[in-house]
Amino acid sequence: MVTWDDVVALATALPEVEVTTSYGTPALKVAGKLMGRLRNDSDGSLALKTSEKEALVASDDPAYFTTPHYDGYAYVLVNLDLVDPAQLPELLDDAWHLAAPAKSRKQRNA
Structure with missing residues (x-):
């Protein structure tokens, strides 16, 4: 089982990530x-920005779902009790890449 603390530990290892509300x-x-x-x-659950929303929801993995509230938005809902912990770093990296300014992405890839 993944906890919010696990998510924070992985996410804050990425550049410029802060915990807020x-x-x-x-x-x-x-x-x-x-x-x-x-x-x-x-x-x-965690609402997480993603470039793979349709694929994750269509995968039939019960860890990924959506609700009508998120229609039209690039966010997938991730059930932290069900998500494979090995997938979390990739999910967070994708969310970071989508949210980070171009300058930050460029510096990270340099």
């Missing part, structure tokens, strides 16, 4: 841009 819930931002946040319900 969004909509009154714990969140991760890179250079002030949201990359993910805990949802304020009791299902233990």
Whole structure:
């Protein structure tokens, strides 16, 4: 089982990531841009920016889902109780890449 602390430990190893809040819930931002946040319900899920939303939801992996609220947005819901911990670094890296400013991405790839 993955915890919010696990998510924070991995995410804050990425450049410019800070732990803050969004909509009154714990969140991760890179250079002030949201990359993910805990949802304020009791299902233990994380709303995470992704370039692979359709593929993750279509994979039939119960760790990934969405709701009508997130239609049209590049966020997938990740059930932290079900997600494979080995996939988390890749998911967070993708979220970072999507949220980070171009200058930060360029510096990281240099």
